[in-house]
Amino acid sequence: MKSNPDTGAASPEAPAETHAETERPPESEAERRRRRAVFLRELAEARELRARVQPRRTKERRMREALRMRTFRI
Structure with a gap:
């Protein structure tokens, strides 16, 4: 059964594609x-x-x- 773009129903492949686009490789500590x-x-x-x-x-x-700093001094 094909999805209808007018109803907004997505095909089973759509979430996998969007997940792959948003997934980034883990960045290195130096890069962060x-x-x-x-x-x-x-x-x-x-x-x-x-x-x-x-x-x-x-x-x-x-x-x-x-x-504020003076208030908490001993």
Whole structure:
């Protein structure tokens, strides 16, 4: 029995094909670390840019963080 595209019923082969497309080979540890380093570098750049664009918010955030740190000191 063939599937009808109008009903949305898929043939038994369709899930296997889509699974093969989404399945990736396991990435190496070095590759994962490299991607993570790139992400963290871009995140730091974005934070620096935001600090330059919104200095008032940055100052308020630093002050709140300092107050929070003082609260838990012995």
